Amino acid sequence: MDKGCKFQVINHPLIRHKLTYIRNRLTGKKEFKELVDEVAMLMAFEITRDFPLVKTTVETPLMKADCEVMGDLQVVLVPILRAGIGMVDGIMRLIPSARVGHVGLFRDHDTLKPVTYYFKIPPLAENHQFILIDPMLATGGSAIEAVNLLKREGVKNIKFMCLIAAPEGVRAFCDAHPEIEVYAAALDEKLNDKAYILPGLGDAGDRLFGTV
Ligand code: PRP
Ligand code: URA
Numbered sequence: 001m002d003k004g005c006k007f008q009v010i011n012h013p014l015i016r017h018k019l020t021y022i023r024n025r026l027t028g029k030k031e032f033k034e035l036v037d038e039v040a041m042l043m044a045f046e047i048t049r050d051f052p053l054v055k056t057t058v059e060t061p062l063m064k065a066d067c068e069v070m071g072d073l074q075v076v077l078v079p080i081l082r083a084g085i086g087m088v089d090g091i092m093r094l095i096p097s098a099r100v101g102h103v104g105l106f107r108d109h110d111t112l113k114p115v116t117y118y119f120k121i122p123p124l125a126e127n128h129q130f131i132l133i134d135p136m137l138a139t140g141g142s143a144i145e146a147v148n149l150l151k152r153e154g155v156k157n158i159k160f161m162c163l164i165a166a167p168e169g170v171r172a173f174c175d176a177h178p179e180i181e182v183y184a185a186a187l188d189e190k191l192n193d194k195a196y197i198l199p200g201l202g203d204a205g206d207r208l209f210g211t212v
Contacts, residue, residue, distance in 0.1 A: 005174035006181040007165070010046045015039055015185050022163070023201045029210050036135065036163065036208065037090030039185055043161055044091045047131065047183050051075075074125035076101055080134040080146050081118060083204035087133050087163075101130075103146045107139075112195050114145040121153060130158045135204040137165040137184065139195050140172030147177050163204075164188055166197045 021027050022035045054071035057064050075095050079085045081104040092098060104118025121130075132146055143160055150158055158180050160173070165184040168191050173182060188197050196203070206212040 004178060005170065006179070007170050007174060007184070007187075008182070009184050009187050010043050012042060012046075015042050018042075019163070019185055023199065025202065029207065032207050033086055036086045037093075039163060040087035040090035040133070040161075041094055043183060043185060044094050044131075047159055047161055047181075048095070051129070070097075072125070072127055074099065074122075074128040076122060076128060076130045078103055078121065078130055078132045078146070078150065080105055080132065080142055082106075083135050083208055084133040086204070086208040087135060087161075091131070091133070098131075103132075103149060105142045105145060107142060107195070112139055112141060114142045116145065116149065119149055121150070121155070124154055128155065128157055130155050132158055132160045133162075134160075135163040136197060136200070137162040137169035137173065137182070138191055138197050139166075140169035140176070143169070143173055144176040147180060159183065164197055164200055166191050 018035050018039050022032060051070060052073060053068035056067050056069050058067050075098040077088055077091055077098050078101040079088050081102055088100060099122045101121030102118060105114045105116055108115050130150060132143065134143055137143055147158060160180055161183045163185045165187050167187065170182065188200055190198055192198050201207065
């Protein structure tokens, strides 16, 4: 990827293993959703690595201990509907205090441009960290537009996570929002003529919600 593009693949054996089953067309809806949640949770572990801590103390059964907690950082998960919803539960297991906003977008089948149909986020805290979530970064149109909408509302700190990214989407996203860190579980080969990611996993929303 180009220098200056804040894109990284989270490369971990557990993620690579689970992604194999996610990609497999024979994996059924229930297992697919469980695996998507598990990979999202594993990714969240890495994505939150730079979250700030504040010092505190607790009494253990033996003595006072100097400890740390995440403090007043407002973490907001923003799944892009529909498919982004499939990753939220896994991340919430790690960060149960996270709030959840929603951005409803779908790709117009003919133009491939994103069409917005819903937008709702919590009131912004000064000390916020938004994590935008979508399993697929294909042309990049949906993620770029979702960030445009968040920025328009005054959101300053955004990270974007996806399961599978196409090089075309990474390039477009980095051109549009070069300051935003993008995390993926895999960088695939390319898009096909219908802008599906190859080899990819198929249609993420259809596989999660059984609308195939
Ligand atoms: C899929 C996916 C992304 C988008 C990626 O959603 O979940 O939101 O396509 O493509 P892009 O990078 O080319 O914009 P889709 O539009 O199929 O909607 P759905 O989640 O409701 O199925
Ligand atoms: N959306 C999907 O669900 N899959 C793709 O491969 C591309 C966009």
